[in-house]
Amino acid sequence: MADATPSLVLLAELGMPGQRIELDHDPAHYVVHVCRARPGDTFWATDGAGHLAHLRLVTVAPSVTAEVESRVRQPRKRECVVWCGAPEGTRADWLVEKLAELGVGTMQPVDCARSKWEARPSRMARWSRLAGSALRQSRSVYLMRIEPPRRLTELLESIPPGASLWFADPDGLKRVSPPEETMSIGMIGPAEGVDDRERGLLEARGFKPISLGESRLRSETAAMAWAAWWASGADG
Amino acid sequence: MADATPSLVLLAELGMPGQRIELDHDPAHYVVHVCRARPGDTFWATDGAGHLAHLRLVTVAPSVTAEVESRVRQPRKRECVVWCGAPEGTRADWLVEKLAELGVGTMQPVDCARSKWEARPSRMARWSRLAGSALRQSRSVYLMRIEPPRRLTELLESIPPGASLWFADPDGLKRVSPPEETMSIGMIGPAEGVDDRERGLLEARGFKPISLGESRLRSETAAMAWAAWWASGADG
Numbered sequence: 001m002a003d004a005t006p007s008l009v010l011l012a013e014l015g016m017p018g019q020r021i022e023l024d025h026d027p028a029h030y031v032v033h034v035c036r037a038r039p040g041d042t043f044w045a046t047d048g049a050g051h052l053a054h055l056r057l058v059t060v061a062p063s064v065t066a067e068v069e070s071r072v073r074q075p076r077k078r079e080c081v082v083w084c085g086a087p088e089g090t091r092a093d094w095l096v097e098k099l100a101e102l103g104v105g106t107m108q109p110v111d112c113a114r115s116k117w118e119a120r121p122s123r124m125a126r127w128s129r130l131a132g133s134a135l136r137q138s139r140s141v142y143l144m145r146i147e148p149p150r151r152l153t154e155l156l157e158s159i160p161p162g163a164s165l166w167f168a169d170p171d172g173l174k175r176v177s178p179p180e181e182t183m184s185i186g187m188i189g190p191a192e193g194v195d196d197r198e199r200g201l202l203e204a205r206g207f208k209p210i211s212l213g214e215s216r217l218r219s220e221t222a223a224m225a226w227a228a229w230w231a232s233g234a235d236g
Numbered sequence: 237m238a239d240a241t242p243s244l245v246l247l248a249e250l251g252m253p254g255q256r257i258e259l260d261h262d263p264a265h266y267v268v269h270v271c272r273a274r275p276g277d278t279f280w281a282t283d284g285a286g287h288l289a290h291l292r293l294v295t296v297a298p299s300v301t302a303e304v305e306s307r308v309r310q311p312r313k314r315e316c317v318v319w320c321g322a323p324e325g326t327r328a329d330w331l332v333e334k335l336a337e338l339g340v341g342t343m344q345p346v347d348c349a350r351s352k353w354e355a356r357p358s359r360m361a362r363w364s365r366l367a368g369s370a371l372r373q374s375r376s377v378y379l380m381r382i383e384p385p386r387r388l389t390e391l392l393e394s395i396p397p398g399a400s401l402w403f404a405d406p407d408g409l410k411r412v413s414p415p416e417e418t419m420s421i422g423m424i425g426p427a428e429g430v431d432d433r434e435r436g437l438l439e440a441r442g443f444k445p446i447s448l449g450e451s452r453l454r455s456e457t458a459a460m461a462w463a464a465w466w467a468s469g470a471d472g
Contacts (some may be wrong), residue, residue, distance in 0.1 A: 009360065024241035094330060103451040138451040174471050177413065213467025215374040217338040225338065231449030235410050 004037035004057070007136040009045040010143065012191045013054045019123070021055075031057065042069070048135060048143025050074055051082055056118035065171045074141050079105040079183055080230050083155060085190025086115045087220035095220040096127045100134030100144040102227040103234075109149040112198060115190035117149040124148070152187075156205050159185065165207040167199075168222045172209030178233025188224040240273035240293070241266070243372040245281040246344040248377065250289045251457040257291075264300035267280025267293065276306070284371060284379025286310055299398075310377050315341040315419055316466050319391060321426025322351045323456035331456040332363045336370030336380040339470075345385040348434060351426035353385040360384070388423075388434055392441050395421065404458045408445030422462040423470045427455045 009031060015021040027045070029076065031037045041057050042064075051073050055066040081123070083106050087095060099107050107127075109117045124146065131144045164179035166186045187207060194202070203209075212225040245267060251257040259267065267273045277293050279302075287309050291302040318340050323331060335343050343363075345353045360382065360437070367380045395401070400415035402422045423443060430438070439445075448461040 034463065087446060098457055098460070101457045102452055103449055139449055164427065175414070175469055178411070211470070213339055214470045215337055215376055215467070217337055218373060220333055221337045223462055224334070224460065225464035225467065228461035229449070229468045232459065232465045232468075233411055234447070234450045 003043050004041035005035045008139045008141075009043055010048055010132050010135055011045045014045060014047045014051050014071060017071055020058060020065050020067045023064040023066060031066075032060050032064055044129075045183040046134075046135070046143075048141070050076065050141050050174050052141045065125070076105075076142060077182070078180070078234065080227070081106040081108055081183075081185045082223055082227055083108045083187040084108045084223050085110055085112050085183060085188055085192075085194070085219055086117045087218065087223075088191045091218070091220045092117075092123075093126065093130060095223055096144075096146065097134050098130040098224045099227050101138050102143070102224070102231045103138070103140060104144055104227050104230075105142065106145040106147060108147045108155065110155060111149050111151050111188070112142075112188075112190050113140040113193075113195045114192035119149050152194075153201065156201060159205070165205065166226065167202045167207040167209050168212055168217075168226050169209035170211055170216055172211040175210050176208075176210055178230050180233065180235070183200045183211055186223075187229065188219060188223040188226060238296045239279050240277035242269045244288075244375045244377075245279055246284055246368050246371055247281045248283070250281060250287050253304050253307055256301050256303045259300040259302060260447075261343065262469055267302075268296050268300055271396050282371070282377040282379075284368075284377070284392060286312065286377050288377045301400045312341075312378065312417075313418070314416070314470065316463070317342040317344055317347045317419075318459055319344045319388075319421060319423040321346055321348050321424055321428075321430070321455055323454065323459075324427045327392055327454070328359075329362065329366060331459055332366045332380075332382065332458045333370050334399050336356045336367040337374050338460070338467045339374070339376060339378070339391060339464050340380055340466075342381040342383060344383045344391065346391060346423070347385050347387050348426050349431045350428035355385050371439075388430075389437065392437060395441070399445040401437045401441065402462065403443040403445050404448055404453075404462050405445035406447055408447040410447050412444075412446055414466050414468065416471070420466055422458040422459075422466065424455060424462060452470045 008028045036062050039055050039057050054069045056063045058067055127146050136141050163183040163185050164181040168188045177206040240346045244394055245263050273293050275293050281289050289307040290305045294303055307340040363382050371379050399419040399421050404424045
């Protein structure tokens with residue numbers, strides 16, 4: 001029998017095979033009211049942390065519960081973090097959606113000398129919902145993390161060892177093959193660009209300048225283009 | 237002295253050096269009212285067909301006229317056409333903007349078996365304005381052409397010889413280097429996907445399936461990711 005939901009369901013906790021779990025409001029609404037699943041129907045779910053589970057709906061009232069039939073972990077071979085300078089206006093919303101769809105692990109807003117993020121709680125909450133929709137859409141088992149904004153200097157002090165480091169720069173290296181490293185970080189300046197001091201810090205820390213094409217790109221387009229370039233390096 | 241406009245001005249006709257030309261309503265408004273240029277000020281303009289000119293404003297009333305000081309042609313080494321199946325809802329607007337920013341030569345909407353475009357004149361006019369803004373933003377001298385929708389079978393009969401042909405497919409080739417060919421065409425299916433017959437036609441015509449990463453992408457994200465992959469192959 002086909003599964004009851006076309007999309008992957010995102011659950012806070014997946015439980016282990018044989019366990020019965022209660023669904024929170026949003027996933028319960030999606031499974032029962034949007035997809036009209038009935039007791040006995042099955043669906044796929046993820047915790048957004050690399051686990052995929054097949055569940056069978058048990059009750060729909062008074063609470064929505066399901067039994068975990070199977071659960072597997074899907075390890076990631078490659079992961080990337082995008083350090084994003086602030087784009088103009090409301091362009092961050094679709095940036096969140098596109099980075100999440102392209103399989104970016106973490107979006108890290110970066111406060112630069114020339115431009116800072118406005119990360120109100122309502123905005124962070126909306127971004128988190130957008131990342132969840134993108135996960136369902138792309139049937140990915142990894143939910144993109146969205147970190148609160150941090151200063152570039154602070155971030156430069158907490159880079160994991162062995163990461164491949166990139167910096168989007170119209171005058172950078174051309175025709176570069178995407179990295180095969182387990183962890184990559186791509187830094188994209190804000191709409192106003194990074195200043196000379198910031199560029200110096202990035203270069204000193206080993207960030208390689210990379211040109212993403214012949215055009216001058218908006219900040220959010222460059223972030224998305226870097227992520228697409230990184231994603232094109234997946235080996236399956 | 238600095239130029240009077242931060243953006244490149246898009247003009248229907250550029251004229252030759254020494255000639256005086258009259259600016260149409262939109263560029264005249266931008267130069268005189270938005271940028272407050274005065275007679276004697278200079279600015280850069282393009283015809284969107286590969287020419288870049290430096291002009292000097294002569295009169296601002298009753299008509300806005302400028303004299304062409306220099307004019308050069310910037311040839312393109314590589315060009316690409318994106319054949320786009322219809323994305324969902326209003327997602328085409330930003331697709332137009334992003335493809336134009338990434339330096340795509342032509343956006344060709346494709347009507348497929350499972351989904352057709354709605355290309356009302358008002359919509360085509362809005363896309364044309366978006367492509368113009370993206371040109372100014374990216375300071376490109378090539379305006380992205382936006383063709384009216386055509387059927388896939390029709391398009392397959394008019395492919396220029398020597399073009400490198402690609403078809404976005406989650407199960408396609410991985411870690412492929414971007415094409416160096418002068419002309420490349422990338423086909424991206426609509427939100428509902430291409431059907432088996434269409435896939436067969438593309439393969440028979442020599443379109444190579446390419447995977448753009450590990451995720452399942454929305455139609456417009458795949459189109460943009462293909463364009464970003466193509467753009468990353470620019471050699472300067």
